[in-house]
Amino acid sequence: MEGPPMLKRVWSALMVAGLLAPGACYQDDTSTTGNRKPVAQVLLTDAPFPYDSVQHVNIYVDRIEANTSPDTSGGGQWVLIAQPRQVFDLLTLQQGGTAFLGQNELAAGQYSSIRMVIRADLSAIRWNDGSSAQIQWPSPGTGEITLYAIVEQPLAVSSSGAVIVIDFDLGRSFLYNYYGTKEFTLVPWLRAVNSAATGTLRGTVTSSYSGQSQPIPNANVTLFVGDPNAFPSSWYVAVTGRSDATGFYKVAYVPAGTYIVRVEQPDYPFLAPSITPAATITAGDTTIVPVSLVQAGGGGAYVRISGPTTVGVGGSIVLFAAVGDNSGNPVQNPSVSWTSRSPAVADVFGSGDTATVTGHAVGSATIVATSGTLADSITIQVTGAPSSVATVAVQPASANLAVGDTLTFSAVLRDSAGNVLTGHAVSWFSTDSSFAIVNNYGTAIVGRGMRAGSALLQATSEGKTGQSSITVH
Template identity: 30%
Template sequence: MLSKKLSFVPIAVIFALSILIVGCGESDSGVGVSSETGILEVQMHDAPANYEEVNIFVKSVEVNNADTDTGWVIINEPQQKYDLLELTNGATTVLGSKELEAGTYEQIRLIVTQAQSSIVVDGKSHDLFIPSGPQTGVKLSVNAEIKPDITYTLLLDFDAARSVVERGNEKSGVRYLLKPVISASNQAETGNIAGSIEPVDANPFVYAIADSDTLSSTKADTSDGSFKLIGLEEGTYTVSVDPTNDTYQASDTSGVEVTIDETNELGTIQLSRN
C-alpha cells in the first residue's frame, strides 16, 4: 500500500499565490494588436476536504498577457458564491469565457470577496478570513496560448483541503483563513480515470498517484460509489482507494493508463472486508 496520499503535488506546478488588493486601477486594454481571436474558457473544480461546505464568492475573473501587472482583461464578473465541495468527482463550473486576441496570456486571477466567503464545520458557519484585505486577487501563472478560432479551456484545481487553514486563535475572532492553493492545466492536454467502488458504504477517498505523488483526488459518490479523477497528464498511475469505513480494506490498482482527451473506465473496484 502507498502511504503518501495526503502529500498533494498537482499536475501543473502548484503556484505560490500572491494576494493582491483590489482597486489598483489596472487597465482592461493593451492586450496586443492582433486581429485574430480565440476563446478562453475558465473552469474550476476541487479536491475533497473534511468540511461540510467551503464557500468562496468570486467577484471577477481576469487574465493578463504582460510581464508586468498591467493589461488585465476581465473574462467574466460572476458575482457568485461557489461551494468548492460541490465541485469534486469530475464536477466543474464555468467561471467565464471571452473572445481574446491571439497570444500567450501569462497570468490569471480571481477576485474573491471575503465578506461572502465562509466555511461550514459541524453544522456551524464560520467566516473565511483573507489575510491581505476584504477584497483580494488570487493570482497565478498559466501561460495560456490562445490560437485563432480555437477555444482554450483552462482548468483550475482549487484545493480546498490545503487552502483552508485553521488558525486556532479564538481571541482574534478569526478561526479559519483562506490561503488559496490552485493548480492550472490545459484541459485539451489531459485525460481522466473513472470507475465505481463497492460496497458503497465504504465511503472511500480515491487517489491518482504517480511516482509516489498524489496528482488528483476525489471522494466516491455516496449514492452509487462512482468516482472520476480529472485533469491528469498522459501517463501511468496507481489508483488508490482509501475507505473511511474501517470495515473495509484499502485497495491499489496499478498500471492505470491515462491518454489525452480520453477517460479510462476501470469498472467496479470491489473492496474486501477486514
C-alpha cells in the same frame, strides 16, 4: 457549532474556456473576421465537499486573469478572462456539473500564470444550523484575495481557441481547526491545465470484508506522480477525488500521462489501501479503474494506523488503529497503546483504537500504535502559521549537463522574514527544449539534458519566481 466536522477529501474546478467553435453564438460586430479574438468562457464545477457539517461554501469570485509571464512579482500584463462578481455555492456543483461565470476575449498566446481574485468579505462557509464558520484568509486577510494556480506547462491559446481548466482542491485548501483555533484556514491549492490535453479517471470502490461486495463511500482517491517502486513519501500529489454514497468516483481534467492511484477509506483502518502503480490517462478519453479494498494484514495478525499526516502548531488531528487476530479478522475494542517518538514536536493521547495528536513545534514526529507484540507507525508533519511567499530560489542555481544526463532541482520558498516555507504550490518551467522536466515532485523536479543548448529552469509560487541557469553540452 459543537465539535469539528467529519473530514474527507474533495476537489472543485473552474473551467476557463478560450473557445471559438463552429456555430458558436459569439459575434463581434465592431471588428473584422481577421482581427477577431477567441471568446473566453468561464465555468465553475465542484466535487463532493469533505465536511458533513457544512451546508454552504459560498465564494465570491470577482475575476479570473491570465498572464503570459510566470514571474508576476512586478505586476505583469494581466488579461481579464471573466469578471462574474457574484457568489457561487460550491456545494451545489457535484461530479462535473458546472456554473457559467462569464466570458471575454482572450488573445492567442502562451499563458504561464492564471489567478483568481475572490472577495473575503463577501464569501462565507455556513454550518448546517445556518451559522457562519470562522475563516482565516490569506494575506491581506480581508477584501480582495488573490489565488494563484499551478501551471505545470504554459497554456497555449491558439487563434481557434483553447479550453483552460482551473482545478480548486477544496479538501486541501480549507483546513478545519488546523492550528487549534476552531476555524477554517485557507491554504489555496489550484492548478490550471489545457482541457484538450486532459482525460478522466473513474470507477467504483467496493469491498467484500463483510462477506459480500458492497460500495465504500467517502474513499480518498489520490493520483500521484512518481516512481511506484520508490518510497511513497517521494510521490507528488497531482489530483484528488472522493467516492460518493454508491462508491462511485470521478476525477476529471487529469493531464495525460501515467499515474500512481491510491485509494483509501481513512475511517476504516481495517481495510488496506489499494495502489494501482500505473494508470494511464489519455487526452479526451476516460480510464476506468475499479477498486476493491481488501482487509489489512493479508490474512494474518496486524496493527494498522490511518488518518491525516499533517497538523499545524496548536492543532489536533485524530488517528485510528485497527488490530487483526491471527486469522486477519478485526479485533473488537482492541487494547492499543500510543506513543510519540518526538513529543516536543507532537504528542499523542490515545484511548483504545482512537488517538488525538497535537502539534507543538514545526517538524516531524513518528507516532506508534502497539498492541501486544505488534506495532505500526505513522509520521506526522507539523507546520507553522501560513505566510505568503516573498522569494523563490532554485537549487542548484546553475548546472552543466551532458546530453542525456539528469539532475534534481529544488525550490526553496521564504517569507518576508526569511523563514523557509512549506505547503505552498510550485509551478516549474523550462525556457528551452534543450532541457526538459521529466518528473515533477512539487517543490522538486528531475530534469534531463535533451540536446546542446542553454535554458533557464524557473520555479514560481504565488507570483514569485526563482531560476537556475542550465547549459547542456
